[in-house]
Amino acid sequence: MKNRSFYIFLFSVFLINSAVFSQTRKELEFQRIKYKTVIAQLNTLLFNEKEKEKNALDDLRDLQLKIDARNKLIETINLETKLLSREIVANQKEINKLDKKLTDLKTDYGDMIFKSYKSKSQQSRMMFILSSQNFYQAYKRLEYMKQYTAFRKKQGEEIIVQTTIIKGLKDSLLGQKKIKDALLLSEINEKKEIEKDKSRQEGLINEIKRKEGKYKRELQNNIKEDKKIAAKIDKIIKDEIDKANRLALAKAKKNNVAAPVTTKKNEFILTPEAKALAAEFEQNKGKLPWPVRQGLVVRxxxxxxxxxxxxxxxxxxxxxxxxSKASSAEAIFNGEVLNILLGSGGTKNVLIRHGNYITSYNNLENTFVKKGDRVVTGQEIGKIFTDKVTGKTTLIFVLFKNTTRLNPASWMLRR
Known part of the structure; x- marks a missing residue:
């Protein structure tokens, strides 16, 4: 019984170790699936459409995103393969050790059966008991025979348990080797794809070098245009804050209540309700939903x-x-539509206020809300514009606290 308990303990340790390995491997497997999904999204969202007028700088940026994702995928595959190799070595050592113990068990059991066979007759057993010198000795001999029979039975059971454990380990080992082979093949294929992407990348770099002046001018013009748009939005937000504050003060005066105050310029005067909404928004930092169902950050x-x-x-x-095309932008939190701005190309930008926080959903083809509307988390607020030349559907999402821009990625759920 003691030996059997020892083997069951060994098998339990193996299962626990496998669970630890498996948990870590599960995490790596999750990462591997995530990077494969990202690569598939990159191919669908950035490389599926044939551009009428190619921009080598944008193509180079998109290609680099894909190369980076493939490198992360290969790195994850390497880690998973190394972990599998450790598992395989550990399992093989355990199998070798248990095989030796099984051989020893079978040898002992064989010797026991042979000796039992030599003295198996009922007469010899009876004579063994009857030849006792006294009753106590006869009782002891009878107990010995019972214990011997029980021990032989336990030895047989031990061999069955040991054989089952070894079979389980060998099946696990075979599965691990198959997974490792599949991962190694996947790594080879990903490396081939990276070589193709790098070849395309080299072609784009050569093209950019040939037309460096043109691309630099375009880039600098785009940077200037971005600054103008940002300055325009800043001014509109300041005006909206000023308008909202004047309205809050006028309302307080009309109702003959103490006017809410703010100590800094360009900050919302918060009513108790607005203050509660802002506090709730802050409490959800890192847990807010994304403004699109699926998408990739390209800047x-x-x-x-x-x-x-x-x-x-x-x-x-x-x-x-x-x-993806025809996608809608969704409000990331409850709030009120502060304003809807019209861009130079006819696209729209919806500003939603959440206490003293503002979310901006820019580059919309059309909107499903109007100024002053109350919106809730997840509500669709407008269809995102798809560029007819590049075929890309891009949302520009900005987050403010009063007039200060914040990093939206720090506030939303990690993807």
């Missing part, structure tokens, strides 16, 4: 060096999110 928040032209920086006022 991050903040100032960043241009990946192609040294010395030129681009400033992301928010997140540029590419999504």
């Amino acid at each position: 991050r928040f903040g100032e960043q060096p241009h990946p192609t032209f040294p010395g030129i920086s681009i400033n992301g006022t928010g997140l540029h999110i590419v999504t």
